[in-house]
Amino acid sequence: MEKLHFNFDTTDAIKKPVHVGVVASGDLEVIFRPTDKQTEINIVTGSDGFHDVWENVLTRFFDRYPVKANIEINDFGSTPGVVNLRLTQALEALKDEK
Amino acid sequence: MKNSFVELHARQHALAILDDDSAREIVGPLDDMISPHLEPQNIVPESDDGVVLMKGQIDGNQAVVISIEGNFQGGGIGEVSGAKIVATLEKVLEDNQNGKTVYPVIVLDTGGVRLQEANYGLLSISEIQNAVIALKKYVPVIGVVPGRVGSFGGMSITASILSYLIATNKARIALNGPEVIEQEAGVREFDSSDKDLIWNTLGTKQREATNLVDEVVEDTVDNIKNSIINEIKTKKDAHRTENTDFYLSLLDNLDLTKKLDIKSYNELFKNVTATKHEIAPAVSGEKEGTKSRGRAWFEAITGIKNATSSVSTVLHAQKDGKEYIAIVPDADNEFPRVRDGEVGLQEGFAVANIVNTIVAEDKDKDVKRPIVLIVDVPSQAYGYQEELIGIHVALGSSAAAYAKSRQAGHPVIDFIPGDAVSGGFLAHGLQSNRMIALDDDSITIQAMSKASAARITQRTIAELEEATKHVPAMAYDIDNYEKLGALYKLVKGIGSWEATDENVAKINSIIDEAIDSLDGDRTLHFRYQTEIAKASGRKATLQVRKLVDEQW
Numbered sequence: 001m002e003k004l005h006f007n008f009d010t011t012d013a014i015k016k017p018v019h020v021g022v023v024a025s026g027d028l029e030v031i032f033r034p035t036d037k038q039t040e041i042n043i044v045t046g047s048d049g050f051h052d053v054w055e056n057v058l059t060r061f062f063d064r065y066p067v068k069a070n071i072e073i074n075d076f077g078s079t080p081g082v083v084n085l086r087l088t089q090a091l092e093a094l095k096d097e098k
Numbered sequence: 099m100k101n102s103f104v105e106l107h108a109r110q111h112a113l114a115i116l117d118d119d120s121a122r123e124i125v126g127p128l129d130d131m132i133s134p135h136l137e138p139q140n141i142v143p144e145s146d147d148g149v150v151l152m153k154g155q156i157d158g159n160q161a162v163v164i165s166i167e168g169n170f171q172g173g174g175i176g177e178v179s180g181a182k183i184v185a186t187l188e189k190v191l192e193d194n195q196n197g198k199t200v201y202p203v204i205v206l207d208t209g210g211v212r213l214q215e216a217n218y219g220l221l222s223i224s225e226i227q228n229a230v231i232a233l234k235k236y237v238p239v240i241g242v243v244p245g246r247v248g249s250f251g252g253m254s255i256t257a258s259i260l261s262y263l264i265a266t267n268k269a270r271i272a273l274n275g276p277e278v279i280e281q282e283a284g285v286r287e288f289d290s291s292d293k294d295l296i297w298n299t300l301g302t303k304q305r306e307a308t309n310l311v312d313e314v315v316e317d318t319v320d321n322i323k324n325s326i327i328n329e330i331k332t333k334k335d336a337h338r339t340e341n342t343d344f345y346l347s348l349l350d351n352l353d354l355t356k357k358l359d360i361k362s363y364n365e366l367f368k369n370v371t372a373t374k375h376e377i378a379p380a381v382s383g384e385k386e387g388t389k390s391r392g393r394a395w396f397e398a399i400t401g402i403k404n405a406t407s408s409v410s411t412v413l414h415a416q417k418d419g420k421e422y423i424a425i426v427p428d429a430d431n432e433f434p435r436v437r438d439g440e441v442g443l444q445e446g447f448a449v450a451n452i453v454n455t456i457v458a459e460d461k462d463k464d465v466k467r468p469i470v471l472i473v474d475v476p477s478q479a480y481g482y483q484e485e486l487i488g489i490h491v492a493l494g495s496s497a498a499a500y501a502k503s504r505q506a507g508h509p510v511i512d513f514i515p516g517d518a519v520s521g522g523f524l525a526h527g528l529q530s531n532r533m534i535a536l537d538d539d540s541i542t543i544q545a546m547s548k549a550s551a552a553r554i555t556q557r558t559i560a561e562l563e564e565a566t567k568h569v570p571a572m573a574y575d576i577d578n579y580e581k582l583g584a585l586y587k588l589v590k591g592i593g594s595w596e597a598t599d600e601n602v603a604k605i606n607s608i609i610d611e612a613i614d615s616l617d618g619d620r621t622l623h624f625r626y627q628t629e630i631a632k633a634s635g636r637k638a639t640l641q642v643r644k645l646v647d648e649q650w
Contacts, residue, residue, distance in 0.1 A: 001140040019128060022107050022170060024170060
């Protein structure tokens with residue numbers, strides 16, 4: 001298990017918290033919470049040594065969607081594709097609630 | 099395309115069962131109620147700890163769905179997930195007692211105790227069972243076992259206690275998983291690589307044939323929901339743990355000289371006539387019984403030398419107005435898997451029979467007889483025929499009997515001079531409202547042997563032992579157990595084997611103090627209320643209970 005921490009400068013504040021996903025094998029859960037500070041991401045992952053991969057996946061995501069949120073991720077060995085899918089799904093869920 | 103129920107996750111299970119737009123989640127992922135015990139063991143936690151609580155309506159009726167996530171840590175029950183279930187069932191009970199009908203539905207996709215929080219899992223599961231028994235007086239408690247995991251371990255015992263069980267054919271129900279039986283009893287007892295054997299023995303189709311499941315439906319959301327609605331209308335109760343005469347008669351007719359096959363078992367099951375079984379108090383015998391700490395204390399306390407009984411592994415007797423019950427080893431027992439004192443089929447059903455008889459005898463008395471359990475159970479029995487017949491129902495029968503006796507007003511006190519392990523402890527010990535244990539290094543108190551726990555959690559024994567240093571609930575000794583706050587008293591200075599007259603007198607007075615301390619308490623709440631529990635042992639439990647109460 002490894003804990004990772006990232007910060008991003010983003011602009012689009014969210015108004016509500018949202019949760020998607022399950023900490024199942026090859027999967028992860030993602031929680032977005034509103035924040036007035038910088039976007040902060042705290043990750044607990046079962047797969048050690050993938051700091052740079054996470055950074056790449058997250059950078060790509062925030063380049064495309066500059067959403068501002070406090071984000072928590074619990075990951076049980078998901079691939080970058082699944083991570084991106086869950087993050088996008090969280091955004092979708094935020095849209096649905098509006 | 100069919101709309102599969104099995105393929106859904108726990109949260110979706112709950113939403114699928116409840117009427118559209120009626121659901122509201124209690125203590126959800128945003129409430130930060132994460133297990134404090136996983137990260138110290140390098141295990142990724144989940145924000146809901148694998149249990150989803152959802153209030154809402156089912157076909158217009160007030161209901162709560164408690165849904166266990168089988169994909170997170172095998173659906174294992176730990177402190178937080180367990181407390182979420184217990185707190186919810188107790189709120190449902192409160193509502194029903196206040197005249198507001200609320201139907202509880204539990205979706206079981208669970209391996210039972212979460213081995214990484216072992217003793218918390220056992221405590222929680224016993225508390226779940228206690229709440230289910232109390233609730234059944236008001237509403238049916240409905241269980242759904244969708245599969246893939248099924249319902250195993252302590253939660254199979256819980257399943258046996260529920261009013262009505264609905265399953266798909268993608269599920270299995272058993273006390274011990276095949277891998278654990280193979281680990282404990284050898285590949286000849288149960289070959290965990292033989293998938294056909296496993297499904298034919300533990301699969302819900304076979305379970306339905308022997309009344310261990312009430313209904314097996316094809317896997318669609320509509321089928322599951324319709325079965326639940328139908329059960330809410332008809333309120334059927336399987337009374338699965340109230341057939342002790344039937345099962346004891348069945349066991350009398352079992353041919354133990356050959357391996358039991360499924361076909362002949364089903365034949366036997368159909369043709370058994372239940373005859374009344376009375377298990378008379380233990381009497382003095384000529385021959386010395388197989389030595390054990392439990393036997394030594396039973397004989398010393400009751401004054402019965404070489405105690406013997408019609409079920410050689412189950413001893414009970416009255417002494418000074420208290421009823422003492424012990425499960426003991428019998429090296430010559432015809433059931434090979436209980437020769438070391440494990441709790442097997444006969445033990446579970448016999449204890450239930452004895453306790454139910456005590457409750458019936460005291461039914462109209464103002465003061466109910468105290469029941470003292472002498473606990474020295476190294477585990478449940480690990481065996482093929484045990485699983486085929488349904489050892490989880492045997493253990494459920496005794497757990498239910500103890501819970502009912504306590505709820506009827508009998509003080510139920512544990513005296514623990516020996517081991518208190520796993521399903522054995524759930525069946526004989528964990529339904530007591532005061533636990534007294536000896537502070538002796540020889541006592542093991544846990545959910546699974548180290549070898550099996552290592553195999554199931556895919557760790558080495560060394561890694562497992564390292565984990566026990568950080569998480570007291572993982573440990574195997576009584577001193578760490580004390581840190582959970584569940585004990586009424588840890589008695590120092592008396593060894594497990596030192597059942598002398600002087601020590602018996604000391605223990606007797608502590609038992610009497612424990613009974614006096616009850617002051618009408620019929621619950622298991624004492625475990626959360628000790629100083630140790632409040633300060634550290636059950637901190638997370640208490641936090642969960644507070645949150646559930648606030649959000650109800």
